[in-house]
Amino acid sequence: MSTTSEEAKQERRSSSKLLQSLDIDTRLLGMLGLLVVIWILFHILSGGTFLTPRNLWNLSVQTASVAVMATGMVLVIVTRNIDLSVGAIVGVVGMLIAIAQTGWLADWLGLGHPAIWILAVALALVAGTFVGWIQGLIIAYVGVPSFIVTLGGLLVWRGIAWWFNGGQTVAPLDPTFQLLGGGSRGSIGAGWSWFIAALAVIGISFSLVNSRRQRRRFGFKLRPLWADTAIGAVGTAVVLGGVFFLNRYYLPVSVAMEVAEEKGLEWPPEGLEISRGIAIPVLILIGVTLLMGFIATRRRFGRYVFALGGNPDAAELGGINTKRTLVKVFALMGLLAGVSAVIGTARLNAGVTSLGTLQELYVIAAAVIGGTSLAGGVGTIPGAVLGALVMQSLQSGMVLLGVDAPLQDIVVGVVLVAAVAVDSYYRRRAET
Amino acid sequence: MSDERGTPLVEMNHMNVSFGGVHAVEDVSVDLYPGEVVAIVGGNGAGKTTLIRCLSGAHPGESGEIKINGQAVAITNPIEAMGFGVETIYQTLALADNIDAPSNMFLGRELMTRWGTLDDKAMEQATREVMGRLNPRFLNFRVPVKSLSGGQRQSVAIARAVHFNAKILIMDEPTAALGPAETEQVRELIRQLKAEGIGIFLISHDIHDVFDMADRISVMAQGKLVGTVIKDEVTKDDVLTMIIAGRMPGEVDGDLDLH
Numbered sequence: 001m002s003t004t005s006e007e008a009k010q011e012r013r014s015s016s017k018l019l020q021s022l023d024i025d026t027r028l029l030g031m032l033g034l035l036v037v038i039w040i041l042f043h044i045l046s047g048g049t050f051l052t053p054r055n056l057w058n059l060s061v062q063t064a065s066v067a068v069m070a071t072g073m074v075l076v077i078v079t080r081n082i083d084l085s086v087g088a089i090v091g092v093v094g095m096l097i098a099i100a101q102t103g104w105l106a107d108w109l110g111l112g113h114p115a116i117w118i119l120a121v122a123l124a125l126v127a128g129t130f131v132g133w134i135q136g137l138i139i140a141y142v143g144v145p146s147f148i149v150t151l152g153g154l155l156v157w158r159g160i161a162w163w164f165n166g167g168q169t170v171a172p173l174d175p176t177f178q179l180l181g182g183g184s185r186g187s188i189g190a191g192w193s194w195f196i197a198a199l200a201v202i203g204i205s206f207s208l209v210n211s212r213r214q215r216r217r218f219g220f221k222l223r224p225l226w227a228d229t230a231i232g233a234v235g236t237a238v239v240l241g242g243v244f245f246l247n248r249y250y251l252p253v254s255v256a257m258e259v260a261e262e263k264g265l266e267w268p269p270e271g272l273e274i275s276r277g278i279a280i281p282v283l284i285l286i287g288v289t290l291l292m293g294f295i296a297t298r299r300r301f302g303r304y305v306f307a308l309g310g311n312p313d314a315a316e317l318g319g320i321n322t323k324r325t326l327v328k329v330f331a332l333m334g335l336l337a338g339v340s341a342v343i344g345t346a347r348l349n350a351g352v353t354s355l356g357t358l359q360e361l362y363v364i365a366a367a368v369i370g371g372t373s374l375a376g377g378v379g380t381i382p383g384a385v386l387g388a389l390v391m392q393s394l395q396s397g398m399v400l401l402g403v404d405a406p407l408q409d410i411v412v413g414v415v416l417v418a419a420v421a422v423d424s425y426y427r428r429r430a431e432t
Numbered sequence: 433m434s435d436e437r438g439t440p441l442v443e444m445n446h447m448n449v450s451f452g453g454v455h456a457v458e459d460v461s462v463d464l465y466p467g468e469v470v471a472i473v474g475g476n477g478a479g480k481t482t483l484i485r486c487l488s489g490a491h492p493g494e495s496g497e498i499k500i501n502g503q504a505v506a507i508t509n510p511i512e513a514m515g516f517g518v519e520t521i522y523q524t525l526a527l528a529d530n531i532d533a534p535s536n537m538f539l540g541r542e543l544m545t546r547w548g549t550l551d552d553k554a555m556e557q558a559t560r561e562v563m564g565r566l567n568p569r570f571l572n573f574r575v576p577v578k579s580l581s582g583g584q585r586q587s588v589a590i591a592r593a594v595h596f597n598a599k600i601l602i603m604d605e606p607t608a609a610l611g612p613a614e615t616e617q618v619r620e621l622i623r624q625l626k627a628e629g630i631g632i633f634l635i636s637h638d639i640h641d642v643f644d645m646a647d648r649i650s651v652m653a654q655g656k657l658v659g660t661v662i663k664d665e666v667t668k669d670d671v672l673t674m675i676i677a678g679r680m681p682g683e684v685d686g687d688l689d690l691h
């Protein structure tokens with residue numbers, strides 16, 4: 001036992017002690033830092049075109065589909081499994097609901113019926129869940145490894161997606177349904193965006209206050225007041241700043257004219273700036289993230305998922321029905337793929353056989369960049385969403401800089417490996 | 433066993449378990465009274481773990497009868513075993529390494545708030561209470577148990593049994609992974625639990641452990657019960673002979689099978 005390494009360890013302890021005493025997720029903090037660096041770098045390199053309302057709005061919409069699924073992939077990977085079929089599920093479910101709303105739903109209810117989009121969404125959620133459930137049953141009860149089941153699933157579902165309409169594109173879709181993909185009218189506008197921001201700020205304050213109250217009630221150590229205040233302030237600033245930015249991206253003139261006419265507004269000669277605000281798919285992503293975060297950390301099911309990933313035998317001996325838990329994890333993953341299928345199809349305003357192709361890889365990469373360990377047992381929902389945002393930022397940034405597509409892939413690939421390398425280095429260091 | 437002690441807490445009669453062709457447990461009968469420590473000893477692979485896993489619900493026996501307080505019961509999974517007051521500390525330390533001590537202590541039996549969410553604060557509070565009694569030096573309540581020492585991890589497993597008011601405690605090699613000070617701690621704990629009237633099956637390799645703690649000793653060899661002896665009536669050498677030669681002390685060489 002050498003003294004120098006002992007001392008180095010001591011030093012490391014004291015430097016991380018502050019963060020530890022603040023009870024802050026250092027990995028998440030690191031990811032946020034990485035994101036800020038990437039954004040500023042692209043902003044400078046692109047001559048000031050990255051951090052613009054237009055680009056950030058697009059970035060948020062492009063992130064939604066992958067990020068929604070990444071929240072589910074975290075749980076799948078935490079249980080030491082993988083789901084390679086999610087992109088294909090998006091494809092088959094997207095095709096199914098496109099055909100439904102242009103075909104039999106329209107025949108049954110009449111084209112443009114207001115219930116069509118609701119039924120299409122419900123169908124997507126049910127179909128996605130069903131597909132995930134079937135795969136989960138085979139994995140948990142038949143005992144075929146998830147890698148194989150979902151690899152097979154990838155081929156099967158993609159094949160069925162093609163078979164549904166002979167590979168033909170199905171378009172156009174229901175106008176209300178289209179809004180779910182973002183698009184020119186698929187945002188909630190300035191007023192509602194500020195309303196959401198206000199809710200978020202109240203939510204942040206409430207959770208900080210509530211956590212302090214709970215800890216005091218049980219007589220546990222409190223985080224210093226300044227730290228809680230700082231967290232609240234930064235959170236509030238991010239929310240308000242974000243909405244401010246998104247509200248500064250305006251509808252194109254033609255769409256703005258349409259809106260003005262609908263609302264009976266006079267079209268002023270200097271034109272009218274109508275804010276887009278938060279896009280609907282982004283709103284869906286926010287909802288999914290909150291819900292999945294809640295399930296993962298506050299519900300029994302989430303606790304079992306992590307216990308199962310940490311030590312399957314311990315979970316079993318603790319009386320947890322590990323097989324049923326596993327089936328639920330895959331069904332949930334399928335459900336989220338259904339949500340992504342809605343977003344993707346609505347955004348394209350078409351059902352295409354190739355929707356979601358290769359998305360499984362981005363979804364897995366997002367979860368892993370976001371700190372999910374392939375060894376199982378470790379991962380967070382916000383981390384995965386941030387991971388998706390990091391990857392999408394890299395891609396959009398490179399598009400903005402005019403980087404060739406092959407080089408974009410190379411960069412994303414290198415970043416994925418580097419992120420995991422850095423992560424496992426810190427993990428190892430933390431364990432000694 | 434003697435009738436004046438009343439009904440045994442646990443009786444396991446003619447238990448059989450086999451894996452493929454291997455008879456891991458063959459026609460073994462043991463029993464346990466309240467406030468008693470029965471040691472189960474035997475070489476590696478003698479079938480000790482397999483035998484008690486029938487009682488903890490980890491896997492059902494193929495045949496045989498389990499009685500608790502004189503009532504024949506069917507134990508097919510860990511939850512049912514817990515329902516009968518059977519708590520088990522497994523040889524392999526059945527903890528989920530990636531979650532903290534309170535989450536492990538309550539794994540499968542979480543405290544919930546009235547909104548159906550996990551009540552982590554209450555679970556931490558309860559864990560602190562039990563630990564205050566068992567191991568006051570235990571302070572790391574909010575880190576994954578992976579980063580704890582063997583002794584601390586063992587105290588989490590024991591705290592689990594204590595908190596849920598075990599009537600019957602099974603300890604499978606509880607001190608195998610521990611240092612001397614930690615071992616002494618666990619021994620002290622066993623005495624404490626015994627004094628509270630809990631019946632304990634103590635599986636151990638360590639003959640000193642056994643002679644220190646046990647009231648009776650059941651010896652197993654190659655899946656069979658060699659015999660059960662009262663500690664005060666035998667010597668360590670007698671027990672070692674039983675373990676190694678697979679026969680009762682004083683018995684002549686030969687047949688392993690007692691029937």
Ligand SMILES: Nc1ncnc2c1ncn2[C@@H]1O[C@H](COP(=O)(O)OP(=O)(O)O)[C@@H](O)[C@H]1O
Pocket residue numbers: 451454455456474475476477478479480481482483
């Ligand atoms: N799950 C299992 N599958 C197959 N064989 C097993 C299993 N568990 C135990 N065995 C076998 O049963 C026998 C008894 O094992 P065990 O009960 O672990 O012994 P002990 O705890 O006394 O060391 C050994 O031969 C072992 O190899």
Ligand SMILES: [Mg+2]
Pocket residue numbers: 480481482523604
């Ligand atoms: Mg054993």
